[in-house]
Amino acid sequence: MPPPPQFTARSIPCPFKGCNRLFKNESGLTQHKNSSHRPFAPPPVARATSPGSESGRSMQGGGDVEHPHSPPPPSVRPTEYHPQLNGRPCDKTGKFLPKGAPPPPPDHPAPDDFAPYADRSDFDLADLLYRRVQMSAAHIDELMENWASRPNAANPPFANHADLYATIDATEIGHVPWESFNVSYNGERTPGDETPWKSEEFTIHFRDPRKILQLQLANPDFKFEMDFAPKRDIIVQDPATHGSTFVPVILGSDKTTVSVGTGQNEYYPLYMSNGLVYNNVRRAHRNAVTLIGFLAIPKTDRENQDSTEFRTFRRNLFHGSLRHILQSLLPGMTTPEVVKFADGHYRKAIYGLGPYIADYPEQVLLACIVQGWCARCDASNKNLDGEGGRRSQELNDALFDALDHKALWDQYGIIPDVIPFTYGFPRADIHSLLSPDLLHQIIKGTFKDHLVTWVGEYLEIIHGKKGAARIMADIDRRIAAVPPFPGLRRFPQGRGFKQWTGDDSKALMKVYLPAIEGYVPPQMVRTFSAFLEFCYLVRRNILNEESLQEVDAALARFHRERVIFEQEGVVLSGFSLPRQHSMVHYRYLTQQFGAPNGLCSSITESKHIKAVKEPWRRSSKFNALGQMLTVNDRIDKLAASRVDFVERGMIPGPTGRPPPSDQEQGDDDGGPSERRDILGEVVLARRHIPNYPRRPAELGKLLDAPDLPNMVRRFLYCQNHDTDIPANDIPIDDCPHFVGKIKVFPSALATFYAPSDQSGIGGMYRERIRAVRSWRGGPPRRDCVFVEHDTTQAGFRGLHAARVIAFLSVAAGGSTYPCALVTWFSPIGDAPCPDVGMWMVEPDLDREGKRETSLIHLDAILRAAHLVPIYGDHPVPRHFKHTRSLDLFAAFYINKYADHHSHEIAF
Template sequence: MYHACLARVFEPLKPGMTVAEIVCCPDGHFRRVIYGLGPYIANYPEQCPKCDALPNDLDAPGARMRSHRKTDFLITCFDPGTLWDDFGIRSDVVPFTHDFLCAKIYELLSPDFLHQIIKGTFKDHLVEWVIQYLHETHSEVRALEIIADIDHRISAVLSFPGLRRFPDGHDFHQWTGDDSKALMKVYLAAIAGHVPSEMVKTILPFLDFCYLVRRNALTTNTLDSVDKALDRFHHCRDISITTGVRVNISLPRQHSMVHYRPSIILFGSPNGTCSSITESKHIKAVKEPWRRSSRYNALIQMLRVLTRLDRIATLRSIFTSQGMMEGSTSLYAAQTMRGELLQPPQPAEDDEDKDNGCDAPGPKSLASMELARTAQHGYPRDIAELAAHIQQPQFPELVRRFLYDQLNPNSDIPSTQIPLDSCPRVSVFLSAVARVYAPSELCGAGGMYRECIRANPNWRGQYPRYDTVFVVTDAPVAGMPGMAISRTLLFFSFTHGDFHYPCALLHWHRRLGHAPNDAMGMWVIAPEFERSGCRSLGVVQLDTIARGAHLLPVYGFAFLDEDFHFSYSLDLFRGFFVNHLPDHHTHEFLYGD
């Protein structure tokens, strides 16, 4: 019935697939155009197989894309039971694209990133394989102890903007899509040391695959990286067979990863496109109107809310087109009284975005850092007193060196000769805001992404929070080799002469090795200390900070205490992985293609 209804709905489009229509194209030329149906979004269980690979060996090379003609031929040759068991075909279902010339459902099916990859391959396969391996390798008591420690490690993960924390680990009763997406960002470090490195290497290329296909724009190099990640995943996942977790691996949801590159070439970057987009519409259409209702005879109230919201949206678009949404209400009223109605802005003739249907957000910086709007009260303004207050006796010397380097970059005079009284009073801030251009994130207008970096000694009155950041040390060098990781201890600013200096006091961390860790695929760092045992500190100008960094502790083989609090992690652990998975921008920022 579903396919029959869709075929009836699209029936009026058939003439456009057979008779050419003369259309003015964006380049100004007139061409004959034949229309076709675009990508089709469906949940994993409702999707038909895209290729003719055998069910017991789905990833064998040589499989071809299915076609309506071949399916019709098989239906005439075999009984329904054989069709389903050997070919995955239901003889009683006729796809709605069957009678459309320019529509092949086997090509039109878009990837279901949520159900096939996130909840399917990661949650139902990889996570379950790890748990099953622990139960089969260890005794029941020992396996449960290790699983509990994995939960403790997950709960010890540091806070990061936009990253969900799991205070009780991953042992929750019902997984949502957001649960799976958040857990996959911190899972590698939690299982490292408890499972073979080959099992960690299996999950690593899978996560790289997820982040690569999720990018907003994919180049040929990116697609090649997708193929390499998929090949490594197929090679490494055999560890599940070697350890006895699986007898064979022929799983439809994992096989769907093979079809991502052809779909991307046909229809462009999916950028997270999946059936969850259409499923989420019920939040606006049902859940939010229900919350606004009295819960008694709610249907009429919900329909009234939806009707009014539609009218408000229509009115807003009309006001915007007439320039009435610019400025304040009082300004618009005054201009109306004077006969000076605001006119909608007209695009320039040479505007590059005029023909592509985009709302140009205007010039924007690709990255910027700025301190919080208001300085924090209760901190000394004098540098020496502030140093005693924050218990950092090196602070005055570091400020002197910083100021000297700013004023005399090529001088041979030691920075210690700059008198402290030349430094004015200092303002202290508890946070700074980083703005970066991150089109792969589903974020604000124009692809700008905003995160808050904190250096707060009493975050929410519970614990100190001193976030870690990327500091650009060699701008021309891309990725981690051109940056350092530091922990923010203080944000402050002062004015000297005619210049205002927003700065940060940092605790430096050093890289261990010249390449990422082989099993984890992440750079390893450690806090840096002087020979005297004091922390290696430095003062930098705020614009040298690129954005916040997320660190995962190197847990090793030791078990965490059950009552371990995540706020202790940066102080107690001596080694950290630089997590490239907290968001899509960080993955692209560190590794590019």
């Protein structure tokens, strides 16, 4: 082979329905008396698997079940660690410390030293103006001038924008300077060859990855979010590595467009993370993913852009650039170096190339293979469902010696003119390092580009273009009729839009399956059901052996059911589709790298916004890249300063409270929560709704709940008595008279452990559950919820579905009880629908045909539930309002695809 080219759970009391063992304890908190119900307790910090490489492998393990209806936090550490690569603390010289020895005292400045800022207020203002508000230089100048012009006002903290920028630039912590190098073609050129790209120089900008990695490892923000040892590793063959911490270096690259039609609009960022931090940290974008470079995008005229010579140069430029950028890590890949870690200890670190985050076109480029082949195995591009052996650099070397250029290309899909950048790095094989890509392989690829497209093609085959258009219009109306749900994107016009994003595909996945039922064969519905099961399983934050068996079963069902598309003439050439084929590798890749959601390209695509698109918008658009580098440098310095000030106790860290923008009657639906002191809770909004009746009889008339006075009395009886009698059977004469007042609240805020969703760094998520008579000036909005029923049953078997009519607080006997007035739904059958795979429910009706109503304690609510209508055989009326779906449809699916937490508790 030629040498590489050279370049210059929470615990919840049961509700009234089915269980009434509620009592008030001495502290005034309402808890369940049954000893199997544990009170709220601080959760262990979420531990997602630390992805390893071929030489640093780790598999996610699940923790003890905390609650059958809430996914438990995983174990604090994997159950087994490597006996030699165990991350033993040492001193600065590399001498190992005794077991249990504390870290050395931090070498901090004085506790009031905010340098280079005068004080905390100056830092907060700089952070507000530059990072959070992104105020322009002209507006900063105007603000400071206004400040200085006020009578008797103190001098402004910064003279102008230049002074503000200079102060940020003076920050030493978190600073790694940008460097660059130029690359040009160094191959043979015939006399008179004036090909433009051969005489052009291409500039690559980068930051030293070794220094960036050391900043990441020492970031005290991650001191509880790191693993220091893999389960196994081949580098232990060298005794000098014993006691070290193996640090997998995670890379990711992907072109991104920042504008259309304004000159240079593409950039090629390169990102780096490390395999010691947990997946939830990487997904939360808390400085665990760092921009380390901008790769060159060579372009030429139309005459040369498709030439073999230019494509070969472009590939070699890419791999040569990566090889050069990563050179500073090479010594530490064989000889451990002493590094300070987030917990304050020094450890010997040995580096290695770990997973590479990339979409399929990028994987093709990285693996040096032909488009249409698999980058991980050599299954034929004409039959990707067939068996294929695992690719490796060792195998490639043997093939290079045995076969010519054409045979390598045609028989193995290998491009022989390029050497992957991993050559020359120990224990690194690009074919083994390519990570699973949920976004492009599964969500945008298999779901949107394949399955959804095939449904449209099937309808055209069966019904013709005109008939298919009529059915697709009704499918769009079904999608538009889905009831609202916290955080769920609505499709008011169905799916009829041209520009798809990853978020669009994720949102459509949540509501698409019920919408096509009845218009496609049951086997096609089962194909979608099996695929969605696979998708939601592999996107979990916690995967153990049982989970992987469920993944295997879902994939087998998908392969068995998808043949319907062949039988109906939709797919004519088989399923040789690289992105669908990638699904067969997910079990192995999970065992290699841990849960795939910590290595998805959605992480780097999200990073594009902060690292590329926003800095570009802040630039003058002329020679923008240099300005973008400066913006990234300053933002990193501000972030590093904040972490340092929090660690030194000079400013508070996350409080766990909702952000200031959280307005109870506003549009906030919730989002990631930084709380770590609970496993879950549901609390009323901070402010009640004024001008509502305070007496039960008057309020009952307003809410169409005439029995509300008796409900309140029975509710209060249950709060003060240990009884197994159903609430409705308690004689009203035994219940206390209520002489207090009731307040009505517009919403409740549920906070719960949901690490697979867009949670905070501790795996917590919060959502707003609403119950108002008028939402945004229109019809009522009354959300549905999961209510605890039987904690001995897993999944939906242990839950009830209910709809909240109103959130209330009842003040009586010196105590205030938060509660909810709800109507109920009961399951249809004792198992989910065999085709759709979701539980079916229908409203509970009394003898008069009205929906049954109860008053339950707020602690009985687990979280919001999403119900999707079972549409039946009748088209949805053209002007049907989604706000009426929960009132007018006769039966519903419990939508376990509303989010990942819903899938886990209703699986």
